[in-house]
Amino acid sequence: MKKNKWNKLLAIREDIPKKWYLLGILFTFIFLFIIWNALSFMKLVDEVFLPTPVEVVISFILSMVDSAYWGEIGISVYRVFMGFLLACLVGIPLGILAGTFKFAESLIIPVSEFIRYMPAAAFIPLIMVWVGIGEPAKILVIFIGCFFQLVLIVADDTNRISKDLLSASYTLGANRFQVITRVIIPAMLPKLMATMRLIMGWAWTYLVVAELVAADSGLGYSIMKAQRFLDTESIFVGIIVIGLLGLIIDRCFAMANKKLFPWAEGGN
Structure with missing residues (x-):
């Protein structure tokens, strides 16, 4: 009986009971918490570099x-969403074009492949020259970090749509515009939502980089300011808050995807 249970838990790409899944999540967080406690309370790492969980919790409560x-949270959320939305407004149409037409692919994909390997931080001096050091500069850093990846993934998602589906639509009398708007775009929407969820995660990872651009507000700025004063509790709080915000937004995307496209995840 036990052997069958273990075989089920270790089966490749098979579902497991929800309680076991939740236990796995709980075990991971408890294990990391124990390691953190051991390193900090036993003074294996200097408290200047690794504060105790109690100190971080107190700092978190005081910050909240x-x-x-x-206000710092609000300005960071604004920057992330503006950079993300700008990347989506420009990147999604270009990705669909590149995944639909080979000529558009030749114009868009090679350039995107080339630039995506350039770190967004490397563009900061140019961005400061182009748009100054205000809010547009910080939004543009997040945009650059997300845009080229988004174009490539959307193009790949579009290109994966079955040609049989396109042939069937032509057989039924659809013209080119109708194939794009009524077949290709609806067919890729579930994957597009998953792609946007992924890109939103990247947008949060570029936040601290964006707030290196002469910032005087935001979570990234708070983390950098705390680093100058060796205030590691505040650094941990900033990292945790960014993680929690990202997790909440990620869950919202996941729920929206499941609600709007239940068939994409095996629903009814």
Whole structure:
């Protein structure tokens, strides 16, 4: 009986009972928490570099009751969403074009492949020359970090749509515009939502980089300011807050995807 249970748990790409899945998540977080406690309370790492969980929790609570800290959260959320939305508004249509027409692919994909390997931080001096050091500069850093990856993934998602589906639409009398708007775009929407969810995660990872551009507000700025004063509790709080915000937004994308496209995940 036990052997069958273990075989089921270790089966490749097979579902497991929900309780076992939740236990796996719980075990991981508890294990990391124990390691953190052991390293900090036993002084295996200097407290200047690794504060105790209790100190971080206290700092977190103090930050959450501070209205100014919520202002830092708000400006960071604004920057992330503006960079993400700008990347989507420009990148999704270009990705669909590149995945639909080979000529458009030749114009868009090679350039995107080339630039995507360039770190967004390397563009900061140019961005400061182009648009200054205000809010547009920070949004543009996040845009650059997301845009080229988004174009490539959307193009790949579009290109994966079955040619049989396109042939069937032509047989039924659809013209080129109708094939794009009524076949290709609806067929790729579930994958597009998953792609946007992935890109949103990247947008949050570029936040701290974006807030290196002469920032005087935001979570990334708070982390960098805490680093200058060796305030590691505040650094941990900033990292945790960014992680929690990213997780909440990720879950919202996941729920929206499941609600809008239940068939994509095996629903009814």
